[in-house]
């Protein structure tokens with residue numbers, strides 16, 4: 001059977017890899033010793049907001065540290081954080097076959113390009129994970145929101161569609177993937193707001209004070225995208241251009257009008273909050289920082305996203321933050 005490798009299996013990689021394994025696919029997850037030990041002791045519990053709870057035994061669970069496992073892979077899913085993409089590409093180049101299809105399942109707009117630079121001549125596709133996964137007590141990997149995986153359209157995807165569908169991970173191929181990545185990045189501007197709030201996503205997004213911060217960041221990004229001639233795709237239920245207006249609505253109206261946006265498990269958190277909590281560096285340079293970089297390329301500034309990037313860097317390695325929405329809004333607007 002065709003072999004799938006998940007490279008850099010943490011929250012997203014274990015959730016996707018374990019779902020494929022549970023559905024009978026031939027998959028191997030490659031990651032760190034800490035994760036391998038945790039899984040060897042406790043197995044993996046997959047859960048989701050629709051009520052799934054599936055315990056997968058430690059015995060025979062395909063997780064290992066050795067990248068040698070890449071040798072037989074025909075499909076390689078890359079799920080490392082953005083700063084690790086170039087190094088991941090180098091390891092893949094060393095161990096895998098150039099005929100393997102590589103798919104980046106990462107946030108940000110530059111990871112597929114980073115992988116392509118490390119893997120000249122390989123087929124690398126950009127992908128997008130719309131849902132959220134948090135690691136919880138008991139080696140539990142919990143999907144706290146919904147949506148379909150999106151991957152850059154290519155005939156090379158066809159043999160994999162059925163395998164993913166069997167694992168309840170339907171793949172939606174998309175032609176204009178730049179638009180998809182920028183559309184997702186707009187939503188990921190909330191990762192930093194969420195991380196600084198210290199609150200679960202649903203609670204944070206239910207409070208107008210935090211939504212005003214996000215509206216400010218998105219509005220600034222939309223102006224720059226327009227100036228650069230980039231049209232972000234609609235990833236949420238509403239068009240990107242309407243997001244600032246929607247987010248600024250009073251709580252009572254927002255909870256009714258944007259009920260679909262709040263269809264999130266009360267325990268779900270952003271991946272950036274997970275990074276702060278684990279004492280790791282975050283992906284802020286690849287999210288809010290990408291807006292600052294876009295501004296610079298246009299000879300402009302992105303003050304709110306620039307300040308947000310600095311606030312997150314200040315929080316990295318420090319005690320877990322718990323900003324109020326109003327204080328954060330003021331900090332993002334300080335001249």
Ligand SMILES: NC(=O)C1=CN([C@@H]2O[C@H](COP(=O)(O)OP(=O)(O)OC[C@H]3O[C@@H](n4cnc5c(N)ncnc54)[C@H](OP(=O)(O)O)[C@@H]3O)[C@@H](O)[C@H]2O)C=CC1
Pocket residue numbers: 007008009010011012013030031032035079080081082084087088091105106107108129130131132133134270271280283
């Ligand atoms: N978590 C979520 O809900 C979502 C995340 N995403 C995106 O998906 C991507 C992955 O995120 P997430 O799963 O949360 O990240 P995690 O940090 O949980 O997982 C990545 C794992 O890869 C490991 N890793 C890094 N480099 C290597 C290497 N060279 N060899 C082996 N293992 C390596 C990391 O170990 P170590 O930390 O020790 O380096 C870590 O365990 C990110 O781009 C994120 O933005 C997208 C949608 C939702």
Ligand SMILES: CC(C)(CO)C(=O)C(=O)O
Pocket residue numbers: 107129130131132133145187188191201269270271272
């Ligand atoms: C799913 C979402 C948008 C949740 O914040 C995410 O991409 C992340 O946590 O990185």
